[in-house]
Amino acid sequence: MVNTTDFITRVSEQFQHYGNVITDPLKRAWKQICYTFNEQIQNASNPETKVIWKALQSPTGSGKTLCMKVYGAMLSTLPTEKHPGMLIVTRLIESADSLADDINRLAREYNPSLSHDVKVAISYHSKSKADLQGLKNYPVLVICHAAYVSALEKLGDEATVRNTWDYFYPFINGERKLIVIDEAINLVEEYQLTRDKVERALALCGSLEEEFPVEIQAIRTIHDILKITEAKKIDKPLTVVHKPLIERFRTKGELIQAFRNGEPLTGVTEEEVKQYEARMIEEDSAAEPLFNLKFNDLKKALNTIRLDEKILAKEDSQERARLFRLAEEAINAVNAIFKSWVYAGKDRKYALATAKLLVPDDIKGAVILDATAGVNLCYDLFPQCIPVEPPKGARDYQNVTVHHSQNHRVGKEYMEENTPKVCEALMKELEGEFGGRSVKPNVLIVTHKSVEPMLKSYDADNFSFNVAHWNAIDGSNEWSEYDTVVIFGLPYKPKSHSMNLFQAFQGVQSTEWLQAEGNRPFTTREGIVHDDILRGLAGC
Numbered sequence: 001m002v003n004t005t006d007f008i009t010r011v012s013e014q015f016q017h018y019g020n021v022i023t024d025p026l027k028r029a030w031k032q033i034c035y036t037f038n039e040q041i042q043n044a045s046n047p048e049t050k051v052i053w054k055a056l057q058s059p060t061g062s063g064k065t066l067c068m069k070v071y072g073a074m075l076s077t078l079p080t081e082k083h084p085g086m087l088i089v090t091r092l093i094e095s096a097d098s099l100a101d102d103i104n105r106l107a108r109e110y111n112p113s114l115s116h117d118v119k120v121a122i123s124y125h126s127k128s129k130a131d132l133q134g135l136k137n138y139p140v141l142v143i144c145h146a147a148y149v150s151a152l153e154k155l156g157d158e159a160t161v162r163n164t165w166d167y168f169y170p171f172i173n174g175e176r177k178l179i180v181i182d183e184a185i186n187l188v189e190e191y192q193l194t195r196d197k198v199e200r201a202l203a204l205c206g207s208l209e210e211e212f213p214v215e216i217q218a219i220r221t222i223h224d225i226l227k228i229t230e231a232k233k234i235d236k237p238l239t240v241v242h243k244p245l246i247e248r249f250r251t252k253g254e255l256i257q258a259f260r261n262g263e264p265l266t267g268v269t270e271e272e273v274k275q276y277e278a279r280m281i282e283e284d285s286a287a288e289p290l291f292n293l294k295f296n297d298l299k300k301a302l303n304t305i306r307l308d309e310k311i312l313a314k315e316d317s318q319e320r321a322r323l324f325r326l327a328e329e330a331i332n333a334v335n336a337i338f339k340s341w342v343y344a345g346k347d348r349k350y351a352l353a354t355a356k357l358l359v360p361d362d363i364k365g366a367v368i369l370d371a372t373a374g375v376n377l378c379y380d381l382f383p384q385c386i387p388v389e390p391p392k393g394a395r396d397y398q399n400v401t402v403h404h405s406q407n408h409r410v411g412k413e414y415m416e417e418n419t420p421k422v423c424e425a426l427m428k429e430l431e432g433e434f435g436g437r438s439v440k441p442n443v444l445i446v447t448h449k450s451v452e453p454m455l456k457s458y459d460a461d462n463f464s465f466n467v468a469h470w471n472a473i474d475g476s477n478e479w480s481e482y483d484t485v486v487i488f489g490l491p492y493k494p495k496s497h498s499m500n501l502f503q504a505f506q507g508v509q510s511t512e513w514l515q516a517e518g519n520r521p522f523t524t525r526e527g528i529v530h531d532d533i534l535r536g537l538a539g540c
Helices: 005-017 025-043 064-078 093-110 132-137 144-156 161-166 194-206 213-232 252-260 272-281 295-301 305-311 316-337 413-418 419-434 452-457 495-506 511-513 525-538
Strands: 053-056 086-089 123-124 138-141 178-181 188-194 238-241 343-348 350-357 366-369 385-388 442-447 465-471 482-489
Touching: 005 025, 005 086, 005 465, 025 053, 025 064, 025 178, 025 366, 064 093, 093 123, 093 138, 093 238, 093 452, 123 132, 132 161, 188 194, 188 213, 188 316, 188 495, 194 295, 194 305, 194 452, 213 295, 213 316, 213 350, 238 511, 295 316, 305 316, 316 350, 343 495, 343 511, 350 495, 413 419, 419 442, 419 452, 419 482, 452 465
Parallel strands: 053 366, 053 385, 086 138, 086 178, 123 138, 178 366, 442 465, 442 482
Antiparallel strands: 188 350, 238 343, 343 350
16 A cells, blocks of 8 residues: 555655646645555455446546656565555557556666566567566556557467456456546457458458368358348348357267258358368367467468458568558457457448457456546446545636537548548648737647648648548647647548447447337447547647
């Protein structure tokens, strides 16, 4: 446990290094963070307490991430047997490395007895050299989304996200009692497969069919299900699989029997069933687990093929990497679909979709640092997480003036198709708006990723500017020196996004539920857009 008075002193020392002014409301916000961390550790230590998460809403720029670093470092002054174990979940690899480095630096400052070669904190992700088995020995573990990918590859194809927590959650001989999810981390991993994506993956993997016949057949099965779905021309979403395929058919023999019994939506021909059954008899493998699908091995083998030369008949390392990423994305989605519930729907194209929580909802000691928790619909779907009101005045927005312009098409598709036109119009408007001012405004333009390069190519006379895109700005203090924010395009989500969120938190729903009319949380797409906009504005 950390003393709140000492904590505020330590945070104040670090906060002043950045030239910031410390106020009483800020100190109250820091005290709330320390108190909540301590409280969650106590709750996690008590087997009688319920699983309750807390979402702290202190605004961006008020020092939440700094508080997390200082708290993790101050825990290093405790004896190992009394250390609660801390896990930090952040968004980017760079953030994970930076957090671990800063915690180690501060820990040596607060606990001079620590030698320079001792790490109290370690980051783990796809580029990390850390041993998955040894993570439990570090008092503070920092992971990001890439950590799940890395762990799943090392654990094998039958592993799920839940299995990775067997390595992230333990500490020494127990469990980590404080889980801090840093601002803007997405708690839900979504997968969506359209027929063209599957066909592209099959084309890229085709030369590996002899080595990976079962895996390629699994991908073909998903392709055939999509063909059947398209042929039915469904207008509304429908549930395809309530129970994961890996739970429905345990052995190869069970699958063959299901085919013989006319299992619907298999998309497999009678001839393919005969070939599969003949191979199964020859190999005497009827009792073997059905889904011993080696998708990780398939991806590794695919990555050794020069896809640029095979597909484009030229040497281009960037294209080779791009083609591999496209195939990898589809293979990962197929793998997820075999392990989860699945529904079919149509945005612009027919697709199979599923989603899963990245953080198990039954762990104790979790705290989410989310400045926009008050408008984030996820918390309406996640009742065991309680948003906590921040102390008033931690950050004052009274000097903010909002301007808006109406009657524009701001969706991604339209702006991609008309990028030169809309960018020219915006820059002309801003030049006129800021012309004649004695001090040039410092402007941050937030837009769609595909529009960003065009805007960056402009030179401005009456203002200085930078450009950022959606999903790469939220929760960051990187843009704090800008005095003006221009929202140029809105990050509308597809219909499937809100349905994925709902079902990831609440579980798979029936076709009748998915198709029912009514004002339900998952239909309110505007709330998700509002959340994204506020995250973008909060960084400045």
